[in-house]
Amino acid sequence: MTEDRCLKCGQETEDSNHVFQRCPIAKEVCGQLNYSWVFNNINLDLWSWLTWVFREGTTEQCRGFCYGLWILWTSRNKFLYEGKISTSRDISKQIKSYILEMEGIRERELTLVTNTKTNQRLQRENTTIFFDAAFDSQHNRSAIGLVVKEQDGKIVAAKSILHENVASPFAAEAYAGYQATMLGIQLGYLNVDILGDSKIVTSKCQSENRDRSEIGAIISDIQGLKCFFQKIRFSFIPRTRNIEAHRIARETLKKGEELYLEGENSRALCEEQEPTCLGYSEQRERR
Structure with a gap:
């Protein structure tokens, strides 16, 4: 039946072995990345091959x-569900960009580890870091908004980050969770609550289980950073309680400019926005 054929090449029945081992597109991508050697043993079943x-x-x-x-x-699913066609060159370029981005993150992690061990803050109560992401589907890019609040609800820092070659809004939210965790390390906090309005992403971040979804690699990186805290907790909040991070992300995507502010400047930034909801700590006390 033709509907069982591979979506990319149409030559064989689509199964996991074909998608990753025998499809001409997969072979072209690996060739462009100098990974052709992985096809030296494709006579093996998928698990043995991996x-x-x-x-x-x-x-x-x-x-x-x-x-x-x-x-x-991901490329296969985007073609199936969104009708977006990617050539082997498009896919290999995206892989290269992702590798470069992740290697850059790891280099920053090493620097943060060194700085954090000698510069951690005394902290009695949990600090809260709010995160959100805005996604531009036309250009596959996103902006992340982060807001840091002390236990009394006072804003102490605000940050935004731009990301290119983002696969989906789902991935954008996962990147935001990662950057929130990195910011907690950078600021030297030992105990943090990290709050976002994506229920799936916050649940995956909180879990210790291996994630096999499209954001599995990002979730794994987040889990690897938890050791830098005495206590870290990821929780879901509704969008109406995450307005500041949402607006920072949205404005950053619109203007194309990243920002980082601490102290009075960060509070002034949030006050410049349209009237916001109560902070997380205030809402929790009034409930």
Whole structure:
């Protein structure tokens, strides 16, 4: 039946073995990334093949290979559900961009680890970091808004970040959760509550289980950062209680300019926005 054919090449019945091992698109992508060696043993079943790749490849090669599998599958789903067609060159370019971005994040992590150990703040109560993301589907980019509040509800920092080559709003929210965690480390907090208005993303961030969805790699990176805190908790809040982070993300996406402010400047930024809801701490006390 033709409906069982591979969506990309139309040559064979689509199953996991075909998508990742035999499809010409997958082979073209791996060739463009100098990963053609992974097809030296495609006579193996999928699980044995993956085991062989991870045994033969270096740590960096295995990491890039995992990114490639994820983006190949994402590309297939975007074609199936959104009608968006990606050539092998488009896919390989996206993989390269993602590898460069993740390597840059890891370099910043190493710097943060060194600085944090000697510069952690004394902290009696949990600090709250609010996060949200705005997504531009036309250009596959997103902006992240972060707002840091002390226990008394006072805003102490605000930050926004722009991301390119973002696969979906789902991925944009996951990036926002990651950046919120990184900001907590950068500011030297030991105990944090990280709040976002994506119920699925906050649930995945809070979980210790391995995530196998399209944002699995990002969730894994978040889980790897939890060791820098004495206590870290991810929780869902409605959009109406996340207005400041939402507006910062939206304005950053609109203007294309990142920001980072602390103290009075961060509070002034939020006061410049349209009237907002009560802060998280105030709402919790009044409920």
